[in-house]
Amino acid sequence: MKLATAVELRNRTRADAPVVVVVGGPGGAGDLDKRITAAVDGRVELLGVAGADRCKEIKQFLDEAGVDVIPAVLVYARGVLLERSSSIRDARAAAALIAVLPGLSSGS
Amino acid sequence: MPAPASPPVFARLLSELGTEPDTRRRALLDEAREELARIDDVVLDVRASVPGWDKLGYVRAFCSAADKAKPLLATTTNPLLRRLVAKALLRLVPPALLPPPWSTVSSGPAAVLHLDDAVFLRADDQFALRADDAPRIHPSWSAFLTHPGLSEGLLQPRRHEHLLAPRSLSPGAEIAGSAVLVRVEASRGQQAGPNGAPTPEGVLCRVVSSNGSSSSRRLTSEGKDAGEAVVKPEVLRAWLENAGPGARALDLRKTDDRALLVAFLHTLRVRRLDALLAKEMDPDRRFDVVDAVVDAAADTVAQACLDPLACRFCLPDEEWAREAARLLVATGLVVEVWPRTATGASTGGPEPVGARANPQLVWLDSVADAGLVGGSLSALGQARAFARLAVSLLAPLGALPMVGARDGNGVVVTIIGEDVDGIAWQRGPWWVEPAHPLQPVTPLLQAWSEGRGRHLPEPRGAFAHDIKALPEWLGHFVRRAFAPHESTAPIVAGAHESDLRAENP
Numbered sequence: 001m002k003l004a005t006a007v008e009l010r011n012r013t014r015a016d017a018p019v020v021v022v023v024g025g026p027g028g029a030g031d032l033d034k035r036i037t038a039a040v041d042g043r044v045e046l047l048g049v050a051g052a053d054r055c056k057e058i059k060q061f062l063d064e065a066g067v068d069v070i071p072a073v074l075v076y077a078r079g080v081l082l083e084r085s086s087s088i089r090d091a092r093a094a095a096a097l098i099a100v101l102p103g104l105s106s107g108s
Numbered sequence: 109m110p111a112p113a114s115p116p117v118f119a120r121l122l123s124e125l126g127t128e129p130d131t132r133r134r135a136l137l138d139e140a141r142e143e144l145a146r147i148d149d150v151v152l153d154v155r156a157s158v159p160g161w162d163k164l165g166y167v168r169a170f171c172s173a174a175d176k177a178k179p180l181l182a183t184t185t186n187p188l189l190r191r192l193v194a195k196a197l198l199r200l201v202p203p204a205l206l207p208p209p210w211s212t213v214s215s216g217p218a219a220v221l222h223l224d225d226a227v228f229l230r231a232d233d234q235f236a237l238r239a240d241d242a243p244r245i246h247p248s249w250s251a252f253l254t255h256p257g258l259s260e261g262l263l264q265p266r267r268h269e270h271l272l273a274p275r276s277l278s279p280g281a282e283i284a285g286s287a288v289l290v291r292v293e294a295s296r297g298q299q300a301g302p303n304g305a306p307t308p309e310g311v312l313c314r315v316v317s318s319n320g321s322s323s324s325r326r327l328t329s330e331g332k333d334a335g336e337a338v339v340k341p342e343v344l345r346a347w348l349e350n351a352g353p354g355a356r357a358l359d360l361r362k363t364d365d366r367a368l369l370v371a372f373l374h375t376l377r378v379r380r381l382d383a384l385l386a387k388e389m390d391p392d393r394r395f396d397v398v399d400a401v402v403d404a405a406a407d408t409v410a411q412a413c414l415d416p417l418a419c420r421f422c423l424p425d426e427e428w429a430r431e432a433a434r435l436l437v438a439t440g441l442v443v444e445v446w447p448r449t450a451t452g453a454s455t456g457g458p459e460p461v462g463a464r465a466n467p468q469l470v471w472l473d474s475v476a477d478a479g480l481v482g483g484s485l486s487a488l489g490q491a492r493a494f495a496r497l498a499v500s501l502l503a504p505l506g507a508l509p510m511v512g513a514r515d516g517n518g519v520v521v522t523i524i525g526e527d528v529d530g531i532a533w534q535r536g537p538w539w540v541e542p543a544h545p546l547q548p549v550t551p552l553l554q555a556w557s558e559g560r561g562r563h564l565p566e567p568r569g570a571f572a573h574d575i576k577a578l579p580e581w582l583g584h585f586v587r588r589a590f591a592p593h594e595s596t597a598p599i600v601a602g603a604h605e606s607d608l609r610a611e612n613p
Contacts, residue, residue: 062448064563065489066515068207069445069468071418079569080354081516084488087416087443087470096478 004047006057013076017045018101021074023067024050030072032088039094044101077101155404163202167421167432170200174243174439176473181475183232188223191483194476195221198419207422207447207468213545220414221476221483225380227371231481235366241373242388242590243501249578252526257466261532262348262524263311263341265292270316270532270553272347273518273568277339280327282317284556285442286514286563287347289537290318293324310338316456318557328504346567348522348534352512353570354492358501360589364479367395368493369589370409371480371502379404385505391528395473395535398505398523402540405502406549408496409542413485416472418543420445425466488516494542495519502584510537512561519543520552524575 004012004021012019014051020040022033033048040046049058065081075083075098081099087093125319203216210217224347230236232453252258270289275281281288290313297309313557315337326337344490359363362602376382381404384397421436423429436442444467456487476484480493498509510520524534542548555561 064514065516066293067448069420069447073447078353080352080512080513080565081488082354084486084516086445087473089443090472093473093478 004049006055007062009049009058009061010067012045012047013074014079016078018075019045019047020098021049021076022049023062023070023072023074024048029055030053032073035072035088035091035094036098038091039098044098061073075100110425134449135351139484141465163205164198164428164432164533166202167205167435168195171435171439172443173197173200174471178257178439179518187477187479187482191221191223191476191481194414194472194483197471197475198414201419201421202457204421205421205423207417209416209546213423216424217414217419217545220411224374227374230367230370234363235370235481237360237366237369237590239590241384242371242586243376245371245505245582245586246386246388247579248388248391249398250386250506250582252391252530253504253506253524253578254576255526255530258524258526258532259345260341262534263344264532265294267532268292269536269539270536271313271344271376272350272564273313273315273344274340274347277313278315278323278326278337279329280331281315281323282319282346283315283553284318284559284562287566289315290337290339290344291316291322292344297338305463310343311341311344313337313339313493316553318553320553332599335430346572348524349508349575350510350531350565350567351499351503351508351571351573352510352520352565353508354495354512354516354565355499355571356492356496356511357585358589359495364481365496366495367481368408368412368497369500371412372405372497375404375408375522376401391526393532394506394525395523398502398507399535401505402498402507402521402523402538403549404523405497405539406542409485409490409497410526410545411547413483414472414476415479415487415490415543416470416484417445418487418545419472421469422447423466423469429466436469436471439471441474442471443474444468445470481517485542490542491516491518491540494540500542500585503573504578504585507539507576510564512565512570514565515561516533517543517559518555520561520564521549 009021011045013021020036022036024033034077037046049062066084067074071087072084072086073094074081083097085093085097170483173199177197181190181193198217198221201216203211203213204214205211267292270291272287273290275285275287277288277290283289292311293314294312295308295310296312299307299309312324314324315323315326324337326334328334358369360366360369373382376385379400381397381401389397418446419444421432422423423433448468473484476482478484487492492511493566495511498507498521499511502521503509506524508524509521510522513520518539520537521540522534522536522538524532526532537552538549539552539556539561540549541560544560550558550560552561
């Protein structure tokens with residue numbers, strides 16, 4: 001998973017392509033990024049943020065996104081935050097999280 | 109200090125619920141609910157009678173009850189059973205161990221994860237919509253939206269409380285939002301309107317500050333006076349009609365959205381608002397009713413589900429808390445998360461995230477299924493559920509939602525109407541945040557001062573409400589959703605293209 005800079009976070013989350021942002025905890029994202037990677041399965045761009053508040057811009061991004069606790073997963077499409085979760089326990093939960101993305105579930 | 113005993117009767121009932129055939133389940137559900145009420149009584153008695161009650165004792169009771177419920181959780185896929193277990197466990201979480209704002213609610217989140225029986229039992233048929241569910245809404249509640257000159261009238265002085273305007277109107281204004289709130293004071297200049305009638309070239313606005321004072325002077329970001337705060341009326345109208353980039357209607361192919369609609373209509377009936385909507389009413393009283401309908405929609409979402417993060421265990425750095433954490437982790441139902449400390453947020457500098465903070469323990473989503481029916485829904489998911497309801501049924505009553513705030517926790521709602529003389533008026537805007545236990549509906553100015561809803565979507569690139577088309581949309585939606593002949597074909601009302609104009613250029 002590619003670790004994103006603040007500029008990349010701003011730009012990619014506003015782009016047309018949906019993007020999933022994985023915000024790592026104190027010890028990194030642990031297994032969380034693996035579960036998300038498996039669920040996304042290459043269909044969606046995946047960005048990572050390690051050491052969540054390592055710079056002012058990333059901290060501002062997380063503040064605006066309402067991230068209170070980490071690790072966290074943010075699901076974006078065209079600049080709109082579609083879901084935010086901090087407890088992805090398994091691949092099924094990860095898949096359910098990104099199912100809110102347009103085009104990734106039959107109901108969208 | 110006594111902690112409530114783990115609920116053996118409730119655990120037995122739940123285990124029987126997992127194995128009994130459907131015919132026996134309803135009676136068992138009733139019995140389980142009675143038992144749940146008895147657990148409530150015990151917990152509330154203890155809370156009322158014991159100051160500084162034994163938090164570790166409650167955690168032990170929670171863990172004991174969780175252990176008893178685990179066999180059922182492992183075998184049942186029934187989301188309603190799982191939410192009953194979650195509701196019982198929730199009684200055993202001390203409010204003092206919850207994060208704010210729930211920690212300030214003395215009763216804790218005891219009232220949430222609630223579905224009235226009339227809604228609960230509709231799960232048997234997957235919340236299928238029936239013809240007799242259809243809301244009866246008198247045309248007068250929506251017809252005024254087609255009146256010519258409505259939008260222009262709303263922009264007249266003294267016809268509105270506050271209108272949203274771009275921050276660039278007064279970059280130096282002392283206000284916390286990404287936009288500003290204004291009141292129109294006078295017109296400036298004239299130009300030919302689209303139908304040939306003269307329209308103002310610009311409008312002079314009073315820009316409202318955080319403390320409620322207002323000024324008609326434009327301030328630069330350096331705080332210098334830059335002349336009158338004048339804006340084109342088209343800009344104000346674009347903000348008024350801004351539905352946001354995240355606006356979607358209910359998708360009635362999904363069980364969750366059908367359940368939401370059934371629950372909302374039930375709330376309207378319980379609050380006797382359905383009878384008011386069914387008849388023509390004095391236009392001067394319409395605002396109160398629509399306001400109550402907005403409250404009903406927010407409450408429906410807020411009562412039916414709970415954000416897993418809102419009921420996580422936040423344990424202090426004390427010896428008993430370490431024992432409590434060990435017990436909770438041993439249940440296998442919790443995952444650890446770390447708080448982002450507030451230090452950096454106030455200083456604006458980098459912060460040592462979670463480096464020394466205690467982990468907090470999230471448990472609800474391992475017990476309750478995700479979604480409105482399951483009961484586990486993030487604050488953002490709750491706001492989006494409210495927004496879908498608002499786009500489908502509130503906007504045609506004049507309660508216009510703006511969806512797509514940066515944090516997604518809430519929706520901006522502005523109510524428009526006409527008085528008895530046909531003169532347009534506007535109330536609001538409000539910030540509707542269903543997951544907030546204390547103030548789910550609050551004036552936007554107040555929300556901004558509390559740090560909520562500050563980053564709103566701009567009209568450019570977002571959907572816009574086609575106000576004149578909303579009455580027709582309401583009829584279309586109700587017909588499609590509740591038509592009796594739709595029993596086999598899927599009911600689809602999810603396409604937002606029907607009621608929302610194409611994106612703003």
